[in-house]
Amino acid sequence: MKIDFNTTMKTTKQLTLLVTFCVTLIACGQNSPIFTPTKNSYQIDHNKKIIVLNIDVEDDVNHEVTTLQLDEKYSFTAPANGLKDTESYTVDKDGAAYKLFITKSPILAIHVKDSLTKHPRVLGHFRYFDADTTFTSVIGMDLRGNLSLTYPKKSFNVEFYTDSVSKGQKDIKLKKLREDDDIILDGLYNEPLLLRAYTSQKLWKEIHTPHYASEEKKARATVDGFYVDLFVNNEYRGIYLVSEKINRGLLKLKKKKGDTIRGELFKAGYYDPGTSFKGAPDFKNSLPTWAGWEMEYPYEDYTAHYNNLHEAITFVTTSNDTQFATQLPSYFNVDNLIDYFLFVNLIRATDNVGKNFYLAKYNTETPYFIVPWDMDGVLGTIQAGKRIPTTDDILSNNLFDRMQNNAALKSKMNQRWTELRASSFADKALEARIREIYTELLNEKKYERDVLAWDKTHEEEHLTYMLNWLKNRSSYLDTFFKEE
Numbered sequence: 001m002k003i004d005f006n007t008t009m010k011t012t013k014q015l016t017l018l019v020t021f022c023v024t025l026i027a028c029g030q031n032s033p034i035f036t037p038t039k040n041s042y043q044i045d046h047n048k049k050i051i052v053l054n055i056d057v058e059d060d061v062n063h064e065v066t067t068l069q070l071d072e073k074y075s076f077t078a079p080a081n082g083l084k085d086t087e088s089y090t091v092d093k094d095g096a097a098y099k100l101f102i103t104k105s106p107i108l109a110i111h112v113k114d115s116l117t118k119h120p121r122v123l124g125h126f127r128y129f130d131a132d133t134t135f136t137s138v139i140g141m142d143l144r145g146n147l148s149l150t151y152p153k154k155s156f157n158v159e160f161y162t163d164s165v166s167k168g169q170k171d172i173k174l175k176k177l178r179e180d181d182d183i184i185l186d187g188l189y190n191e192p193l194l195l196r197a198y199t200s201q202k203l204w205k206e207i208h209t210p211h212y213a214s215e216e217k218k219a220r221a222t223v224d225g226f227y228v229d230l231f232v233n234n235e236y237r238g239i240y241l242v243s244e245k246i247n248r249g250l251l252k253l254k255k256k257k258g259d260t261i262r263g264e265l266f267k268a269g270y271y272d273p274g275t276s277f278k279g280a281p282d283f284k285n286s287l288p289t290w291a292g293w294e295m296e297y298p299y300e301d302y303t304a305h306y307n308n309l310h311e312a313i314t315f316v317t318t319s320n321d322t323q324f325a326t327q328l329p330s331y332f333n334v335d336n337l338i339d340y341f342l343f344v345n346l347i348r349a350t351d352n353v354g355k356n357f358y359l360a361k362y363n364t365e366t367p368y369f370i371v372p373w374d375m376d377g378v379l380g381t382i383q384a385g386k387r388i389p390t391t392d393d394i395l396s397n398n399l400f401d402r403m404q405n406n407a408a409l410k411s412k413m414n415q416r417w418t419e420l421r422a423s424s425f426a427d428k429a430l431e432a433r434i435r436e437i438y439t440e441l442l443n444e445k446k447y448e449r450d451v452l453a454w455d456k457t458h459e460e461e462h463l464t465y466m467l468n469w470l471k472n473r474s475s476y477l478d479t480f481f482k483e484e
Contacts (some may be wrong), residue, residue: 005035013156032453033079035061036069040129043109043229045236046072049098050452052229053234054107054129055083074098083446101449106130106175106228108185108240110141110158118143121157123164128174137172138164144184147383153189153238155452158182175226178218178243185230186241190385192462193377195437198225198241200375201348203433207424209340211369212362216252223250227446238453239446246358246371248297254297254363261305264361265297267373271354277399280313292355308361313367316399325406329367332399334409336369338416341400345477346425347378348390351396380469387465391473394480417481427474431467438463 041055051070055061057243061083068074074091082091089100112124121140128135138161159182162168169181177183188194201222209307210219229236244250245263253263273279274291282292283306288299291313295304312331319327328334344352351374358371377383396404403409423429441447447458 021418024119031063033064034069035065042070043107043231045234046397048236048452050236051098051100052103052107053101056131083383088445088448099452101445103229108228109231112141112234116141116143124232128187153187155187156185158185176224178250182245184243184245188241191459194239194441196378199434199437200378204343206280207420211333211336219252220250236453238450246373251360253360261298262364266309266359267294267296268292268355268357269294274313275356276397277313277316280310280317283310324402331367333367333369338413340370342417345395348473349375349378349385350395351377353395379466392476414481414483419484430470
């Protein structure tokens with residue numbers, strides 16, 4: 001085959017010029033004062049005049065921008081030298097001023113046709129946008145909570161469906177959460193700084209590892225979560241915490257095998273002698289609830305299994321002191337109980353010793369252990385968000401009372417407190433943990449836009465109060481858990 005080198009060279013020069021032109025054109029487009037973000041990367045509330053845009057602030061826009069091309073063109077009132085999630089911007093559309101926020105956190109856009117109530121769940125459409133994950137799904141959605149139902153900023157349950165007809169459950173993987181078919185959208189309305197529950201979850205996971213972790217490496221000590229911006233029917237609902245639900249899969253409890261009950265999970269749903277370990281009345285397995293407890297797993301065919309739990313609580317209420325000391329480990333994981341007792345007293349979780357926790361059993365022959373839950377009324381407040389400055393009391397129930405009255409167990413509590421005060425419970429460690437989350441929420445303008453949605457302030461004075469309260473609380477507990 002004969003090759004014409006002159007023609008080849010001419011063609012090569014033409015291709016080089018074309019490539020150079022295209023590269024220049026692309027570069028010019030990237031540096032254009034008009035920025036057009038990826039479809040679905042933003043949401044707009046035209047009533048509240050709020051725009052939230054999810055972009056990689058370091059890579060996407062690092063030049064001067066004068067115009068934002070969204071559903072329509074929005075002009076910056078002053079040219080922006082790059083777009084940063086640490087700044088907020090004012091943009092104009094037809095004489096109307098909008099507040100623009102940049103975020104690196106996910107944006108959730110949900111549409112539902114029917115009004116939301118606590119029951120039943122209504123069909124909806126769910127869109128999730130983040131830098132590394134974007135998807136849509138059919139969902140079922142309802143309101144969640146009891147006291148939180150009275151708040152203007154609601155919390156929600158969301159369950160993912162395969163389709164709107166069969167409503168088959170569909171597992172979804174979101175960030176660091178485990179793959180599951182439902183999530184919680186917590187509005188945090190009663191948390192002035194939006195971080196009490198989240199910080200407490202993180203702290204518990206740091207200090208406590210499930211006692212069966214060597215067998216189940218993926219078992220969680222409690223739920224995890226992350227912050228998002230939520231829009232419902234095009235209305236901006238502010239900053240929410242996406243959280244997992246406590247269930248058998250999260251804790252990696254053993255599944256029922258034939259007729260053999262292995263793993264068990266109960267929720268302390270309301271105050272009762274049973275959930276305070278003061279009484280164990282007769283039970284019926286034909287009912288889903290008993291003595292303040294709600295059976296979460298296994299509950300099927302309208303049949304519960306309270307036999308083992310009834311026996312354990314009966315032991316607490318009827319055993320003599322010698323029996324209690326020697327046999328407690330066969331019913332409850334003692335290290336878990338001690339960690340939980342110290343933990344709820346550090347954060348002063350007033351609503352978490354007679355309800356708002358789970359009791360779980362990994363397998364047939366293993367003891368029960370506590371899983372903390374719903375820790376919003378902590379760190380100097382109660383569940384309604386009201387400040388309670390008390391620092392010099394001890395939260396307890398009958399189970400923990402009996403443990404404190406045993407010299408060996410009280411000594412073990414004291415030793416564990418000393419150990420934690422030198423690590424996770426140290427004043428500097430606790431303050432650094434809280435300040436890190438607070439600074440993130442502040443610097444990324446999450447507080448600023450949540451205020452625009454709900455006119456509920458998040459001033460730094462709330463942080464000062466919390467940190468001062470926590471130091472005073474820790475100092476008091478140092479005297480109570482003092483090693484002899």
